[in-house]
Amino acid sequence: MTTFTLPFQLDFDPHALGEFPASKTIIRRLSDMSAYYQDKAKVAELLSAEDPTIYRFWEIEQENAPRGLSFGVTCIYAGSIGSEFHMTKGHFHTSPGDELYITLSGRGKLAMFSREGDVKTLDMLPGSMCYIPTAYAHRTINTGADEFIFLAVWPPSIAHDYETILKGGFPQLVVKGEQEAVQIIENPGHQRV
Numbered sequence: 001m002t003t004f005t006l007p008f009q010l011d012f013d014p015h016a017l018g019e020f021p022a023s024k025t026i027i028r029r030l031s032d033m034s035a036y037y038q039d040k041a042k043v044a045e046l047l048s049a050e051d052p053t054i055y056r057f058w059e060i061e062q063e064n065a066p067r068g069l070s071f072g073v074t075c076i077y078a079g080s081i082g083s084e085f086h087m088t089k090g091h092f093h094t095s096p097g098d099e100l101y102i103t104l105s106g107r108g109k110l111a112m113f114s115r116e117g118d119v120k121t122l123d124m125l126p127g128s129m130c131y132i133p134t135a136y137a138h139r140t141i142n143t144g145a146d147e148f149i150f151l152a153v154w155p156p157s158i159a160h161d162y163e164t165i166l167k168g169g170f171p172q173l174v175v176k177g178e179q180e181a182v183q184i185i186e187n188p189g190h191q192r193v
C-alpha cells in the first residue's frame with residue numbers, strides 16, 4: 001500500500017505510468033470485456049488470436065475514508081473492436097460522490113447517462129476537465145490514434161456498480177464511421193435496468 005504524508009506533491013510522466021506509485025493497478029483485457037462490445041463475431045475472432053489489453057488504471061485510495069480524496073490515472077490504448085472504439089466498462093457510483101476527470105494526453109469522449117433518462121457525451125482533450133455528478137453512469141472512449149490518458153479524482157466513500165452497465169449497457173455507442181469519423185449512435189441493445 002502506498003502511503004503519503006499530507007500535504008504532498010506528486011510529479012509523474014503520463015507516458016511512464018509503470019512508475020506511478022499506485023496502491024492498485026488494474027488491467028482490462030478484451031477477455032474481461034467481451035460482454036461489453038456489440039460485435040461478438042469480432043470479439044471471438046480477436047480472442048482466438050490474442051487477448052489485447054484495452055486499458056489499464058492505477059489508483060491511490062485515500063486511507064482515511066470518508067475524509068480526503070482518492071485519485072487515479074487511466075490509460076486507454078488506441079484501437080477498436082469492430083466499429084466500437086476501445087472504452088472502459090463504465091459504472092455508476094452507489095453512494096453519493098461526484099468525480100472529476102482531467103485529460104492529460106490523447107483524445108476521447110466521456111459518455112454519461114442518468115436513470116432519469118438524461119444522456120450526455122462530452123469531449124475530453126488535454127486541458128479539459130469534466131465534472132461527473134453522482135447520478136450519472138460514466139464511461140470513457142479513446143477516439144484517437146494515440147494513448148488516451150486522464151486523471152480521475154473522487155471521494156473515497158463511493159462504491160462502484162458495474163452490474164447495471166454489464167446488464168443494460170449505455171444508451172449511446174461511440175463508433176468509427178466513414179473515413180474514420182467519430183460518430184455517436186443510439187445503442188439498440190440498451191435496456192433500463
Ligand code: PAN
Nearest residue numbers: 057072074088089090091152154
Ligand atoms: C475511474 C475508473 C477508470 C476505469 O477511475 O474507475 O477510468 O473505468 P472502469 O472503472 O469503468 O473500468 C472512475 O471513474 N472511478 O470512479
Ligand code: ZN
Nearest residue numbers: 091093099138
Ligand atoms: Zn467513477
